[in-house]
Amino acid sequence: xxxxxxxxxxxxxxxxxxxxxxxxxxxxxxxxxxxxxxxxxxxxxxxxxxxxxxxxxxxxxxxxxxxxxxxxxxxxxxxxxxxxxxxxxxxxxxxxxxxxxxxxxxxxxxxxxxxxxxxxxxxxxxxxxxxxxxxxxxxxxxxxxxxxxxxxxxxxxxxxxxxxxxxxxxxxxxxxxxxxxxxxxxxxxxxxxxxxxxxxxxxxxxxxxxxxxxxxxxxxxxxxxxxxxxxxxxxxxxxxxxxxxxxxxxxxxxxxxxxxxxxxxxxxxxxxxxxxxxxxxxxxxxxxxxxxxxxxxxxxxxxxxxxxxxxxxxxxxxxxxxxxxxxxxxxxxxxxxxxxxxxxxxxxxxxxxxxxxxxxxxxxxxxxxxxxxxxxxxxxxxxxxxxxxxxxxxxxxxxxxxxxxxxxxxxxxxxxxxxxxxxxxxxxxxxxxxxxxxxxxxxxxxxxxxxxxxxxxxxxxxxxxxxxxxxxxxxxxxxxxxxxxxxxxxxxxxxxxxxxxxxxxxxxxxxxxxxxxxxxxxxxxxxxxxxxxxxxxxxxxxxxxxxxxxxxxxxxxxxxxxxxxxxxxxxxxxxxxxxxxxxxxxxxxxxxxxxxxxx
Ligand code: ZN
Ligand code: ZN
Numbered sequence: 001x002x003x004x005x006x007x008x009x010x011x012x013x014x015x016x017x018x019x020x021x022x023x024x025x026x027x028x029x030x031x032x033x034x035x036x037x038x039x040x041x042x043x044x045x046x047x048x049x050x051x052x053x054x055x056x057x058x059x060x061x062x063x064x065x066x067x068x069x070x071x072x073x074x075x076x077x078x079x080x081x082x083x084x085x086x087x088x089x090x091x092x093x094x095x096x097x098x099x100x101x102x103x104x105x106x107x108x109x110x111x112x113x114x115x116x117x118x119x120x121x122x123x124x125x126x127x128x129x130x131x132x133x134x135x136x137x138x139x140x141x142x143x144x145x146x147x148x149x150x151x152x153x154x155x156x157x158x159x160x161x162x163x164x165x166x167x168x169x170x171x172x173x174x175x176x177x178x179x180x181x182x183x184x185x186x187x188x189x190x191x192x193x194x195x196x197x198x199x200x201x202x203x204x205x206x207x208x209x210x211x212x213x214x215x216x217x218x219x220x221x222x223x224x225x226x227x228x229x230x231x232x233x234x235x236x237x238x239x240x241x242x243x244x245x246x247x248x249x250x251x252x253x254x255x256x257x258x259x260x261x262x263x264x265x266x267x268x269x270x271x272x273x274x275x276x277x278x279x280x281x282x283x284x285x286x287x288x289x290x291x292x293x294x295x296x297x298x299x300x301x302x303x304x305x306x307x308x309x310x311x312x313x314x315x316x317x318x319x320x321x322x323x324x325x326x327x328x329x330x331x332x333x334x335x336x337x338x339x340x341x342x343x344x345x346x347x348x349x350x351x352x353x354x355x356x357x358x359x360x361x362x363x364x365x366x367x368x369x370x371x372x373x374x375x376x377x378x379x380x381x382x383x384x385x386x387x388x389x390x391x392x393x394x395x396x397x398x399x400x401x402x403x404x405x406x407x408x409x410x411x412x413x414x415x416x417x418x419x420x421x422x423x424x425x426x427x428x429x430x431x432x433x434x435x436x437x438x439x440x441x442x443x444x445x446x447x448x449x450x451x452x453x454x455x456x457x458x459x460x461x462x463x464x465x466x467x468x469x470x471x472x473x474x475x476x477x478x479x480x481x482x483x484x485x486x487x488x489x490x491x492x493x494x495x496x497x498x499x500x501x502x503x504x505x506x507x508x509x510x511x512x513x514x515x516x517x518x519x520x521x522x523x524x525x526x527x528x529x530x531x532x533x534x535x536x537x538x539x540x541x542x543x544x545x546x547x548x549x550x551x552x553x554x555x556x557x558x559x560x561x562x563x564x565x566x567x568x569x570x571x572x573x574x575x576x577x578x579x580x581x582x583x584x585x586x587x588x589x590x591x592x593x594x595x596x597x598x599x
Pocket of ligand 1: 560
C-alpha cells in the first residue's frame with residue numbers, strides 16, 4: 001500500500017477541518033486559521049483543505065478550491081495530484097471535469113521545478129477509461145508515461161491503470177502486450193488482466209483467454225488467486241458455459257475459505273444459469289446471507305431466460321419486499337420474463353411502473369423489451385406505434401425483434417419496414433436478411449426470397465455460419481453446419497442417419513421453410529439434418545455419459561425443424577437436451593420444450 005505520514009496529521013486545526021466543517025462559513029473560518037497559523041505554507045495541510053472542501057456538499061466547492069489552489073505559494077506535484085484526484089473522485093460526472101484534470105496536468109508540465117510522478121497517471125487513466133471520447137488522450141498519456149517517468153517509477157499501479165484503461169477501450173491486444181512485458185506481475189496485475197477480458201462479455205475467444213491465463217497464474221507463480229481473480233474466471237466459464245471448469249472454481253473458492261461474497265455469488269449464478277443448472281443457481285442464491293441488487297438481478301434474469309417467468313415474478317416481489325429498489329437491469333429482466341411466457345399485460349405494467357412507481361426513466365433496452373413483448377404476442381401494430389413514439393432513436397435490436405415477430409405472425413408490410421431500417425443500421429449483419437427471407441419463404445413468396453438474395457449479393461453479405469459448442473469431459477467441441485472436421489465425424493454422421501430414421505418412424509416430417517434459401521428443394525431436408533446443433537447432439541449421444549443431460553450453446557436462433565426434431569430426440573433417446581441459442585434457453589425433455597414453442 002502507498003501511505004503518507006507526516007507531522008501534521010494530528011494538528012488540532014486539521015482535526016477541526018476534517019471533523020467539524022460542513023458549511024461555507026465554517027470552511028472559511030478554518031481556512032483563515034490555516035493562513036494565519038502559517039499552516040498554508042506546508043503542502044499537507046493545504047491538500048487536506050482542498051480535498052475536504054471538494055468532498056463536501058458545498059455547491060461552490062470546486063470554484064472555492066481552485067481559488068485556494070491558484071493562490072498557493074508552493075505548488076508541488078503532490079498538491080496537483082491531490083486536486084486532480086479529488087476532482088475526479090467527487091466531480092467526475094461530466095467530461096468538463098476530465099478537461100479540468102487534464103488542464104491541471106498540463107500545468108505540472110509547464111512548471112520547471114516539478115514533474116508528474118507515478119501517482120499522477122493512474123488517476124488520469126481512470127478518467128480516460130470512463131469515456132470512449134477520451135481514448136486518444138489516454139493513448140497520448142501513455143506516451144507521456146514513457147517520456148516523463150523513469151523505468152523504475154513505472155510501478156504496478158501505473159501498469160494496472162494502463163491495462164484497465166485499454167481494456168475499457170476494448171484494446172485487448174495492447175492489454176496483453178503490456179501484461180506480457182511485466183516480469184513478475186503481482187496479484188493486482190493478474191486481476192487487472194483477468195478482469196480486462198471480462199469487459200467484452202460476448203466474445204468467447206476472450207473468455208477462453210481468461211481460462212488460459214488463469215492456468216498460467218496457477219502454474220507460474222506463488223501468487224494465490226483471490227475472490228477478484230475467481231470472479232473473472234467464473235464469469236469467463238459462465239460465458240463459455242464451461243461447466244467442469246466452473247464447478248472446479250466454485251469448489252476451490254469453498255475449499256480455500258475464500259469469501260462467497262455478492263460478486264462471487266453473482267458470477268456463480270450466471271455460471272449455473274448459463275450451463276442450464278437453474279437449481280444450483282437457486283441454491284447459491286439462497287445460501288447467500290447478504291443479498292444485493294446484482295445477485296437478485298442475476299437470479300431473476302436466470303429464471304427469465306429459462307422461461308420460468310412466474311418464478312421471476314415471485315422473486316421480484318421478494319426483492320421489493322426486502323427493501324431493494326429495482327434498477328434498469330431488473331426491469332429489463334422483468335419485461336423479458338413476461339415476454340418469454342406471454343404475460344403481455346403484466347409486462348406492459350412493469351414498463352409503466354418504471355416511471356410511475358420506481359422513478360426510473362425507460363432506456364432503449366426497455367423499449368426493446370416492450371416491443372419484443374408486444375411483437376411475440378402478435379400485437380404488431382401496437383409495437384410499431386411504440387417505435388414511432390418512443391423518445392429516442394430505435395436501435396437495431398428493436399427492429400430485429402420486430403422483424404422476428406413478423407416472421408412468427410406473417411406480416412410482410414411491417415417486416416419490410418423493419419428490414420429497411422435494420423439494413424440502414426447494420427448493413428453487414430447477415431441474420432437480418434435471413435430473417436426476412438424466411439418470412440417470404442414461409443409464405444411461398446419466392447420473388448421476395450430472390451430480392452433479398454440479390455440485396456445480400458449487392459451488399460457483399462455472406463450468411464453467418466451457425467456454430468454449436470458443447471463440453472464433454474472438460475474438452476470443448478465445436479461444430480459448424482455440415483461440418484466434417486471432427487475426428488469422429490464418420491460415427492457422428494452414422495448417428496445422424498440413425499436419428500433421422502427414428503424421427504421418420506415417429507412421423508416427423510422436416511419443415512423446410514426456414515432452411516437456407518439458396519438451396520434447391522431436394523437439398524433442403526439434408527441441410528436441415530446437418531445443422532450444427534444436430535451434429536453436436538449426435539456427438540453427445542455417442543460420446544457422453546448416457547445419464548447426463550446434453551448441453552449445447554448455439555450462436556444463432558434454433559430453426560423450427562431443429563426445434564421439432566430435438567423434442568422428439570429427447571423422447572426417443574430418453575435424454576434431457578438443453579440448448580442455449582442467441583436469445584434464450586430451450587430445455588427439451590420427454591418430447592416437449594420449456595419454451596412451449598414460443599421463441
Ligand atoms: Zn436447424
Ligand atoms: Zn424451445
